[in-house]
Amino acid sequence: MTRIDGPVVGSIGLLQRDGEAEVGYWFGRPHWNQGYATEALRAFLDHAFTTLRPEHIVARVFPDNTASITVLKKCGFTPAGVKEVDLPKGGGMRRFQMFLLGR
Numbered sequence: 001m002t003r004i005d006g007p008v009v010g011s012i013g014l015l016q017r018d019g020e021a022e023v024g025y026w027f028g029r030p031h032w033n034q035g036y037a038t039e040a041l042r043a044f045l046d047h048a049f050t051t052l053r054p055e056h057i058v059a060r061v062f063p064d065n066t067a068s069i070t071v072l073k074k075c076g077f078t079p080a081g082v083k084e085v086d087l088p089k090g091g092g093m094r095r096f097q098m099f100l101l102g103r
């Protein structure tokens with residue numbers, strides 16, 4: 001069970017499917033631009049690589065999501081091409097910038 005000591009400011013998760021580990025995250029708007037995502041993602045990636053030992057972790061970002069791209073680059077991710085994804089619930093085809101971080 002997870003113990004929470006203070007207010008929740010955001011969340012990070014790892015999805016493992018088809019031999020690939022993909023990280024996703026959000027932080028609450030009142031908490032943006034204070035370094036929380038960068039600090040939390042670094043700690044999360046350390047933990048994920050140590051415990052689950054994936055060869056690499058991927059992330060997908062809308063190309064105009066500059067804040068998220070900044071966070072990923074500060075955590076060591078590098079661009080890994082563009083991927084068209086058919087979003088669920090009729091979201092349609094959307095283009096994502098892919099990022100990759102090796103162990």
Ligand SMILES: CC(C)(COP(=O)(O)OP(=O)(O)OC[C@H]1O[C@@H](n2cnc3c(N)ncnc32)[C@H](O)[C@@H]1OP(=O)(O)O)[C@@H](O)C(=O)NCCC(=O)NCCS
Nearest residue numbers: 025026027032033034035036037038060061066067068070
């Ligand atoms: C993306 C997100 C997680 C960033 O969280 P955060 O806690 O604000 O991130 P940090 O404070 O660690 O870092 C943000 C960086 O982006 C920069 N930034 C923020 N908005 C920016 C903008 N519009 N243009 C350029 N840079 C921007 C900040 O200056 C900061 O960089 P710096 O530390 O070098 O100054 C947060 O905005 C969010 O949850 N967004 C909605 C959900 C989302 O997009 N999730 C990611 C999906 S891939």
